[in-house]
Amino acid sequence: MSDPSNTDVTREQAEEAVRVLLRWAGEDPSREGLLDTPKRVVKAYGDWFSGYTEDPGEYLRRTFEEVEGYDELVVLRGIEFESHCEHHMAPIIGRAHVGYLPDKKVVGISKLARVVDGYARRFQVQEKLTAQIANCIQETLQPRGVGVVIDASHECMTTRGVHKRGVSMVTSQMLGTFREDARTRAEFLRFIDIDGH
Ligand SMILES: Nc1nc2c(ncn2[C@@H]2O[C@H](COP(=O)(O)OP(=O)(O)OP(=O)(O)O)[C@@H](O)[C@H]2O)c(=O)[nH]1
Numbered sequence: 001m002s003d004p005s006n007t008d009v010t011r012e013q014a015e016e017a018v019r020v021l022l023r024w025a026g027e028d029p030s031r032e033g034l035l036d037t038p039k040r041v042v043k044a045y046g047d048w049f050s051g052y053t054e055d056p057g058e059y060l061r062r063t064f065e066e067v068e069g070y071d072e073l074v075v076l077r078g079i080e081f082e083s084h085c086e087h088h089m090a091p092i093i094g095r096a097h098v099g100y101l102p103d104k105k106v107v108g109i110s111k112l113a114r115v116v117d118g119y120a121r122r123f124q125v126q127e128k129l130t131a132q133i134a135n136c137i138q139e140t141l142q143p144r145g146v147g148v149v150i151d152a153s154h155e156c157m158t159t160r161g162v163h164k165r166g167v168s169m170v171t172s173q174m175l176g177t178f179r180e181d182a183r184t185r186a187e188f189l190r191f192i193d194i195d196g197h
């Protein structure tokens with residue numbers, strides 16, 4: 001995993017920050033079991049926060065314009081993702097459901113999941129994540145409408161703080177026909193059937 005390109009922090013400084021947190025928690029970072037931990041944590045950060053090194057809109061540049069008159073909803077539902085909340089840096093684990101009503105352009109369906117990951121692998125609040133995915137698709141594909149629903153659990157609420165398990169947060173961002181036309185929105189919500197998960 002490469003270092004983020006837009007940072008002035010060195011890998012050594014990042015590893016030292018992990019040692020400081022270990023010391024703060026009451027640990028001895030020089031004991032054998034913890035010697036490689038700063039290196040592992042920094043590597044894990046490279047994975048969890050790889051979104052800062054990508055422009056998710058790039059995934060949607062390759063489009064297919066000839067889809068033989070297909071002009072109905074396209075929905076990718078149940079896209080699992082992992083993110084981290086920007087308040088506590090704790091995991092947000094959930095599923096995104098993404099739909100759009102194509103105008104002229106359709107994309108390879110995996111690209112919608114790549115857009116979700118590109119924004120999820122950053123420090124997030126769920127509302128912002130939801131809006132960023134929807135806006136990216138709207139701006140790049142210029143479809144007639146976009147809908148994004150996210151259903152996720154926040155570990156800052158389950159493993160600390162209020163300690164509420166089994167609670168999930170649901171957010172949605174509807175643009176274009178998804179916002180203006182109740183029938184399109186209802187069809188999308190029926191397709192994703194989030195209670196079914
Ligand atoms: N709206 C929203 N809130 C979030 C999200 N992730 C975490 N939070 C909330 O952000 C809030 C931060 O509140 P603070 O009072 O500053 O932090 P805190 O003292 O740690 O709060 P508690 O979590 O209640 O212990 C908490 O209520 C979290 O539940 C998110 O994606 N969206």
Ligand SMILES: [Zn+2]
Pocket residue numbers: 085086087088089090154156157
């Ligand atoms: Zn949080």
